[in-house]
Amino acid sequence: MLMTTEIDAIREAILRGAPGEEIGALPLPTTARGALVKADEQEMFNGLDSADKDPRKSIHVEEFPLPELAPDEAFVGVMASAINFNTVWTSIFEPLPTFGFLKRLGRESVWGKRHDQPYHVIGSDASGVVLQVGSAVRNWKPGDVVTVHCLHVDDQDPSSHDDSMMATNQRIWGFETNFGGLAEIAVVKANQLMPKPAHLTWEEAACNALCNSTSYRMIVSKNGSHMTQGQAVLIWGATGGIGAYATQYVLNGGGTPVGVVSSEKRAEVLRAMGCEAVIDRRAEGYKFWNDADTEQDPAEWLRFGKKIRSLVGRDVDIVFEHPGRSTMGASVFVAKRGGMIITCAATSGYTIEYDNRYLWMNLKTLKGCHFANYREAWEANRLVCDARIHPTMSKVYPLDQTGEAALQVHHNLVEGKVSVLCLAPEEGLGVTDEATREQHLDQITLFRRMAV
Ligand code: NAP
Numbered sequence: 001m002l003m004t005t006e007i008d009a010i011r012e013a014i015l016r017g018a019p020g021e022e023i024g025a026l027p028l029p030t031t032a033r034g035a036l037v038k039a040d041e042q043e044m045f046n047g048l049d050s051a052d053k054d055p056r057k058s059i060h061v062e063e064f065p066l067p068e069l070a071p072d073e074a075f076v077g078v079m080a081s082a083i084n085f086n087t088v089w090t091s092i093f094e095p096l097p098t099f100g101f102l103k104r105l106g107r108e109s110v111w112g113k114r115h116d117q118p119y120h121v122i123g124s125d126a127s128g129v130v131l132q133v134g135s136a137v138r139n140w141k142p143g144d145v146v147t148v149h150c151l152h153v154d155d156q157d158p159s160s161h162d163d164s165m166m167a168t169n170q171r172i173w174g175f176e177t178n179f180g181g182l183a184e185i186a187v188v189k190a191n192q193l194m195p196k197p198a199h200l201t202w203e204e205a206a207c208n209a210l211c212n213s214t215s216y217r218m219i220v221s222k223n224g225s226h227m228t229q230g231q232a233v234l235i236w237g238a239t240g241g242i243g244a245y246a247t248q249y250v251l252n253g254g255g256t257p258v259g260v261v262s263s264e265k266r267a268e269v270l271r272a273m274g275c276e277a278v279i280d281r282r283a284e285g286y287k288f289w290n291d292a293d294t295e296q297d298p299a300e301w302l303r304f305g306k307k308i309r310s311l312v313g314r315d316v317d318i319v320f321e322h323p324g325r326s327t328m329g330a331s332v333f334v335a336k337r338g339g340m341i342i343t344c345a346a347t348s349g350y351t352i353e354y355d356n357r358y359l360w361m362n363l364k365t366l367k368g369c370h371f372a373n374y375r376e377a378w379e380a381n382r383l384v385c386d387a388r389i390h391p392t393m394s395k396v397y398p399l400d401q402t403g404e405a406a407l408q409v410h411h412n413l414v415e416g417k418v419s420v421l422c423l424a425p426e427e428g429l430g431v432t433d434e435a436t437r438e439q440h441l442d443q444i445t446l447f448r449r450m451a452v
Contacts, residue, residue, distance in 0.1 A: 020143025034183025
């Protein structure tokens with residue numbers, strides 16, 4: 001006779017759409033399967049170039065013990081999760097192994113101590129169903145169908161009570177905390193929960209929160225560049241994880257995106273999204289930073305600026321910057337007088353050089369930005385729920401192949417987002433609003449169809 005495990009029962013109840021009382025009464029297992037890296041392997045890639053560090057070797061999918069739930073937390077049965085670039089950083093132990101983050105969290109409180117383990121369950125996105133809630137949780141209950149954003153913040157810290165991204169103990173869940181989303185069951189704070197868009201599948205719903213919220217803050221929010229109608233925005237990696245949401249926000253907000261990509265296939269995806277000004281950086285052969293020299297090449301910045309003017313007739317108001325070392329010199333140069341370069345990352349290197357004369361003489365602003373506060377994440381999620389912003393999922397992997405999925409992102413081999421099925425047994429499940437889905441099907445599936 002086949003044994004039914006607690007996890008099987010949870011999966012079966014979620015797939016059946018069981019009522020909250022039934023889900024809340026289900027026994028939880030003592031362990032769950034999750035994608036994790038191990039502290040005793042954090043030096044395994046020492047001496048290798050980044051490109052040679054292989055997430056398939058460092059990410060293991062194994063059982064881990066579920067911790068006790070804190071009063072302000074929830075257990076979520078994760079139907080699907082997604083790969084983010086922070087999954088790549090964790091798996092290649094760059095720029096630092098994440099175990100130091102867990103140790104620091106462990107020193108903060110009794111509940112923080114649970115995170116300090118010799119394993120790190122990773123993942124900063126999830127869609128699923130609330131299984132149990134802690135005693136202090138008011139707004140959510142077992143059975144609620146949710147997505148999860150990754151801002152982990154302690155609301156007893158006074159610095160968190162304006163813009164919570166300014167909190168001194170602000171962390172990214174599943175990167176700077178343990179028990180992340182690439183698992184059958186995740187531990188989240190109740191203030192990370194948001195409603196799942198009913199017209200999306202589990203895997204489509206799981207891929208948005210981290211990148212969508214980040215791009216919302218960078219483009220839309222007053223905490224970011226606060227783009228207004230008619231502004232032109234240069235978007236690096238315009239079909240990538242954050243870039244593809246930035247492109248949608250610029251178009252939705254009445255701006256003009258100038259999208260940079262590195263292949264004709266990506267240029268086609270970008271045009272299909274409605275972006276008319278497209279630059280294929282590989283075809284144009286730009287070399288902003290030549291590592292053989294230590295100097296950047298201002299002639300290349302000029303050539304790039306001319307290309308932008310040829311496409312949109314003027315300089316850009318905003319640059320959506322994240323590649324970092326290889327592009328920042330050009331980004332600072334091409335922003336218009338008084339324009340803004342808004343940056344949230346440095347994929348190609350965080351030690352950056354640019355010619356400061358172009359910044360100060362032309363009164364430009366270089367602004368740092370990081371994820372999003374709960375309100376921003378909620379607004380960004382609402383736009384997905386309202387089918388005004390669409391998922392950019394191009395590939396789906398099973399949980400067991402998380403390492404391969406991370407490798408694809410590490411090597412810039414995928415467009416948009418890569419999702420991972422956790423409890424969901426197959427793709428295509430979880431839709432409860434078929435009418436909205438039908439109405440927007442082309443946009444919802446654009447990346448999945450075009451990025452093959
Ligand atoms: P992604 O899915 O890999 O997309 C990045 C895109 O950038 C790629 O598609 C690529 O597009 C472009 N790119 C890569 N290297 C480049 C280079 N040297 N020069 C020009 N373009 C380059 O990654 P993502 O999810 O968008 O994340 C991008 C970065 O933002 C990562 O470093 C990530 O850690 C960071 N991030 C930060 C936050 C935050 O809250 N601070 C949130 C999300 C992501 P083409 O090759 O087509 O040009």
